[in-house]
Amino acid sequence: MSERNEAVGRHLSLFSFLLQAACHKEDVIAKKAVEYIHDIITVFLQNTTELPYFHFNETLFKPFENLVCLELCDSDIQDQVGFLLTAGARANFLTAQKTSDHFLSGSVFSQIRLVVS
Numbered sequence: 001m002s003e004r005n006e007a008v009g010r011h012l013s014l015f016s017f018l019l020q021a022a023c024h025k026e027d028v029i030a031k032k033a034v035e036y037i038h039d040i041i042t043v044f045l046q047n048t049t050e051l052p053y054f055h056f057n058e059t060l061f062k063p064f065e066n067l068v069c070l071e072l073c074d075s076d077i078q079d080q081v082g083f084l085l086t087a088g089a090r091a092n093f094l095t096a097q098k099t100s101d102h103f104l105s106g107s108v109f110s111q112i113r114l115v116v117s
Contacts, residue, residue: 027077031077038088064084
């Protein structure tokens with residue numbers, strides 16, 4: 001097995017462990033697990049680019065999707081997940097707006113800004 005495959009396997013088992021910890025009855029443990037999942041995803045997304053027609057980045061968010069959609073955790077943890085995803089989307093939107101202002105009209109961004117805000 002290659003080093004890359006071994007690293008992916010370790011990360012997947014870490015995600016599994018953190019997903020279980022995010023469902024823990026102690027709020028402190030669950031919240032820290034959600035923060036760690038978010039931090040791992042953030043670092044990965046900042047350091048890699050996805051090739052066209054691949055959807056690996058989408059699968060990174062599966063732990064959050066499972067926590068919320070399957071109602072595996074309490075409402076406080078679901079709110080934390082929603083806040084982290086919203087904050088990340090807002091940051092990505094602002095970065096895209098700064099770099100793409102000369103390509104798109106201001107009215108498009110003002111309409112999107114209302115939706116994101």
